[in-house]
Amino acid sequence: MIREKISDRISLNISQTDKFKTNFLSIFFSVPLEYENATEYALLPKVLLRGSGNYPDMKSINRRMDQLYGANMSGVVLKRGERQVIGFMSGCLCNKYAFEKIDILKGLTDLINDLLFNPNLCNGAFLQSYVESEKKNHIDYIKSLKNNKNQYAVQRCREEMCKNEAYGISEYGSIEQTEKVTPESLYRAYKNFISVADIDVFFVGKCDKDVLTDDIKKMFSSLTGSRISFKPQIITSVSGVNTVTEEMNINQGKLTLGFRSGTTIYDEDYSAFSLFNEIFGGSPSSKLFMNVREKLSLCYYCSSSPEAHKGLLFVASGIEVENKEKAQQEILNQLEEIQNGNITDTEFDSAVKSLINAYSELDDDPYSLSLWYYGRFLAGNTDTPETAIQKIMSLTKEDVIKVSRNVVLDTVYFLKGVNV
Amino acid sequence: MNYTLKENKKINEKYYYFKHKSGLDVFVIPKDLGTYYSVFGTKYGSIDRTFKKDTDKEFITVPDGIAHFLEHKLFENEDGVDTFSRYAEYGASANAYTSSDKTAYLFSCTENFKESLEILLDFVSHPYFTKQTVDKEQGIISQEIRMYEDNPNWRVYFNLLRALYHNHTVRIDTAGTVESISKITPEILYDCYNTFYNPGNMVLCVSGKTTPEEVEAVCDKVLKECVPVKIERKYEDEPATVCQKNITEKLEVAFPLFSIGIKDNDVPLSGKALMKKQAEHDIILEKIFSKSGDFYNRLYNEGLINNKFSCGYERGISFAFADISGESRDPEKLLSEVEKELSGYIENFDLLFSDEDFETVKRVVYSKNVQEWGSTEDIANIFMDFYFMDGDMLDYPDIVASITKQEVKECFMNTYKKDAIAMSVILPR
Numbered sequence: 001m002i003r004e005k006i007s008d009r010i011s012l013n014i015s016q017t018d019k020f021k022t023n024f025l026s027i028f029f030s031v032p033l034e035y036e037n038a039t040e041y042a043l044l045p046k047v048l049l050r051g052s053g054n055y056p057d058m059k060s061i062n063r064r065m066d067q068l069y070g071a072n073m074s075g076v077v078l079k080r081g082e083r084q085v086i087g088f089m090s091g092c093l094c095n096k097y098a099f100e101k102i103d104i105l106k107g108l109t110d111l112i113n114d115l116l117f118n119p120n121l122c123n124g125a126f127l128q129s130y131v132e133s134e135k136k137n138h139i140d141y142i143k144s145l146k147n148n149k150n151q152y153a154v155q156r157c158r159e160e161m162c163k164n165e166a167y168g169i170s171e172y173g174s175i176e177q178t179e180k181v182t183p184e185s186l187y188r189a190y191k192n193f194i195s196v197a198d199i200d201v202f203f204v205g206k207c208d209k210d211v212l213t214d215d216i217k218k219m220f221s222s223l224t225g226s227r228i229s230f231k232p233q234i235i236t237s238v239s240g241v242n243t244v245t246e247e248m249n250i251n252q253g254k255l256t257l258g259f260r261s262g263t264t265i266y267d268e269d270y271s272a273f274s275l276f277n278e279i280f281g282g283s284p285s286s287k288l289f290m291n292v293r294e295k296l297s298l299c300y301y302c303s304s305s306p307e308a309h310k311g312l313l314f315v316a317s318g319i320e321v322e323n324k325e326k327a328q329q330e331i332l333n334q335l336e337e338i339q340n341g342n343i344t345d346t347e348f349d350s351a352v353k354s355l356i357n358a359y360s361e362l363d364d365d366p367y368s369l370s371l372w373y374y375g376r377f378l379a380g381n382t383d384t385p386e387t388a389i390q391k392i393m394s395l396t397k398e399d400v401i402k403v404s405r406n407v408v409l410d411t412v413y414f415l416k417g418v419n420v
Numbered sequence: 421m422n423y424t425l426k427e428n429k430k431i432n433e434k435y436y437y438f439k440h441k442s443g444l445d446v447f448v449i450p451k452d453l454g455t456y457y458s459v460f461g462t463k464y465g466s467i468d469r470t471f472k473k474d475t476d477k478e479f480i481t482v483p484d485g486i487a488h489f490l491e492h493k494l495f496e497n498e499d500g501v502d503t504f505s506r507y508a509e510y511g512a513s514a515n516a517y518t519s520s521d522k523t524a525y526l527f528s529c530t531e532n533f534k535e536s537l538e539i540l541l542d543f544v545s546h547p548y549f550t551k552q553t554v555d556k557e558q559g560i561i562s563q564e565i566r567m568y569e570d571n572p573n574w575r576v577y578f579n580l581l582r583a584l585y586h587n588h589t590v591r592i593d594t595a596g597t598v599e600s601i602s603k604i605t606p607e608i609l610y611d612c613y614n615t616f617y618n619p620g621n622m623v624l625c626v627s628g629k630t631t632p633e634e635v636e637a638v639c640d641k642v643l644k645e646c647v648p649v650k651i652e653r654k655y656e657d658e659p660a661t662v663c664q665k666n667i668t669e670k671l672e673v674a675f676p677l678f679s680i681g682i683k684d685n686d687v688p689l690s691g692k693a694l695m696k697k698q699a700e701h702d703i704i705l706e707k708i709f710s711k712s713g714d715f716y717n718r719l720y721n722e723g724l725i726n727n728k729f730s731c732g733y734e735r736g737i738s739f740a741f742a743d744i745s746g747e748s749r750d751p752e753k754l755l756s757e758v759e760k761e762l763s764g765y766i767e768n769f770d771l772l773f774s775d776e777d778f779e780t781v782k783r784v785v786y787s788k789n790v791q792e793w794g795s796t797e798d799i800a801n802i803f804m805d806f807y808f809m810d811g812d813m814l815d816y817p818d819i820v821a822s823i824t825k826q827e828v829k830e831c832f833m834n835t836y837k838k839d840a841i842a843m844s845v846i847l848p849r
Contacts, residue, residue, distance in 0.1 A: 353511030
């Protein structure tokens with residue numbers, strides 16, 4: 001991935017390859033996560049993708065995409081530490097596989113340019129019908145997050161754990177804030193958003209680099225300003241474990257343990273932490289899988305996943321309600337095992353190889369690769385998958401044990417299945 | 421050994437085929453990507469409930485969920501070393517899945533490809549079941565079943581199958597029930613294994629920077645020559661009608677989910693006929709229900725659907741249906757809109773589907789399929805899927821390109837009828 005600065009706050013990252021039949025283009029906008037703005041910013045991709053100056057409604061946008069051999073584009077809303085990220089991820093067929101001579105990528109970048117910077121306006125505001133309809137969809141979306149119980153239990157744990165921190169603000173904003181949005185307020189938010197956001201563009205595929213660079217430069221030519229100075233808010237100590245139990249009319253209990261991990265992607269020893277996570281609950285040969293699932297037969301899934309930009313670690317599992325204490329105890333036991341230095345050579349080697357393989361496979365997965373690099377760029381981490389592999393290979397058990405000792409339990413969230 | 425080479429120059433892809441002396445069909449799809457992906461599958465899934473080998477006297481009927489249970493249990497080995505740990509030694513990432521008509525074991529890796537392939541072939545060829553390990557698995561799979569019971573997307577899909585089919589075993593949940601899996605014993609597992617896990621009923625698809633020679637050498641090392649087994653499968657007769665117009669279940673959801681199915685009775689098809697039909701349905705659904713179409717845009721603007729709306733043609737061995745799914749505040753109204761839209765096309769197909777639209781839709785469907793050749797994972801899995809239907813993934817883009825509007829029209833008129841429609845709905849509690 002070659003990174004080029006387009007302006008102070010805009011970068012273009014290109015990975016040239018002809019091994020895919022698809023060209024992948026992703027544009028990420030990042031802003032500080034703030035309660036007053038989060039909702040409107042999260043609504044922006046939804047409203048922008050409803051219509052633009054040249055493609056005034058969804059149908060005309062999608063018809064244009066069809067002409068471009070079914071090109072696709074979707075808006076994503078992410079959270080990276082105390083940053084809210086609004087992304088536009090798109091893909092299109094490489095020109096050489098088209099039936100006729102056509103520049104599909106050029107067509108796509110023109111369309112994206114129109115969608116992002118030439119919105120469909122009425123009297124200096126977004127169209128009321130679009131805004132009202134997307135407000136409704138957005139509220140539905142927030143409400144329906146509970147449909148996926150596995151994710152919902154982790155989301156609730158995160159909210160409870162960080163309720164007094166900026167990180168606790170939902171990247172989707174809130175239902176109350178959504179209700180207050182007007183076409184005028186949203187347009188003001190849009191103007192503000194594009195004038196302050198840090199912008200990083202990722203391309204994976206085959207293109208004429210100069211042409212793409214020119215197109216991207218043109219797309220963002222009206223934007224000035226510099227990068228937002230950003231300082232992550234990391235909490236490493238805990239005063240007492242916060243226990244939250246909620247009931248829902250479901251069959252399976254969902255247990256989530258939220259830890260302060262003490263290590264973030266900003267830190268030198270982040271690779272040691274990644275390796276710790278892999279040993280603890282990152283793969284089917286991890287301690288959690290081998291013990292909580294295979295040995296004790298308590299669950300189908302039990303795994304750990306870090307929030308690298310915030311220094312959090314979540315362990316999630318689905319269990320019988322009456323096994324809650326047993327599962328929790330075993331998860332904590334396994335952590336303690338690592339903290340006490342009980343890692344076998346096999347566990348260590350397996351985790352090393354598993355991570356190396358995961359980093360090596362990134363190269364064949366353009367979306368994951370773009371997100372991987374982007375996450376690191378945000379933290380000023382200049383690793384490539386290759387250098388990340390080098391770092392993993394240089395680690396010892398002691399490095400892992402050391403970072404594991406900073407991991408402390410903060411919140412136990414239990415979504416208790418009850419038959420009402 | 422002779423390898424058969426087949427190429428599609430238009431999309432610049434090819435594969436090698438050989439029949440291994442064990443009786444296994446092997447496909448090697450070379451790809452200049454760093455990730456190797458292999459899938460070893462058997463044509464055996466949750467629909468295969470009653471069967472016998474040609475050498476058996478009687479048909480046996482096995483507990484629901486056993487194909488999936490067997491998939492879990494194969495990961496256990498006689499020496500006590502878990503299969504995941506064996507792969508981990510070489511850094512490969514492994515998994516498996518069971519569907520209604522197949523069970524597949526897979527891994528991906530970037531190094532030690534031969535060693536990982538050897539593990540794949542070895543553990544799938546060496547069953548080891550004991551009462552103790554079966555009991556242990558019952559706890560794990562019970563939790564998997566409980567998880568799916570709470571998953572509205574899964575429930576809406578399975579209820580649709582139950583609405584569409586009277587007798588076909590596709591209406592049985594892949595994992596069975598907590599009760600049915602409690603009846604599984606090592607003996608029944610061995611019966612199923614010995615019936616379905618013979619090379620003649622299986623396939624190996626490998627994609628990556630490898631050669632047929634390399635793959636064959638690993639096959640030689642692990643796979644023994646086998647006496648071919650002939651399998652007889654008994655499926656219940658399935659009436660053409662739908663079983664129930666509507667199935668509704670209440671779960672913890674924010675607002676209703678729906679899945680509308682259109683039952684296709686023109687089964688079983690295989691080979692080119694099946695691929696043609698798949699292409700025709702892909703084109704029909706893309707035209708009528710895609711995001712660039714009138715239907716989606718009108719209903720989205722009216723607030724009856726949101727961007728989770730999707731459609732697809734689902735087909736397995738001996739069953740097929742079109743599926744239109746999403747979220748809606750008013751599933752009944754949505755159903756009547758779907759029915760109205762379909763009857764509109766029945767009356768005015770040519771008017772509603774212009775030649776220009778037809779060409780555009782075709783290129784969208786074609787493009788999607790060509791782009792599937794970008795990942796070794798997609799290639800190996802889709803290739804296997806086509807193989808089990810006697811189809812060929814390499815031919816599919818050309819088949820899409822060659823479909824005529826008249827063929828699409830005939831397919832539409834034969835299938836998209838009002839009495840072939842059923843709906844499954846999940847309502848909030």
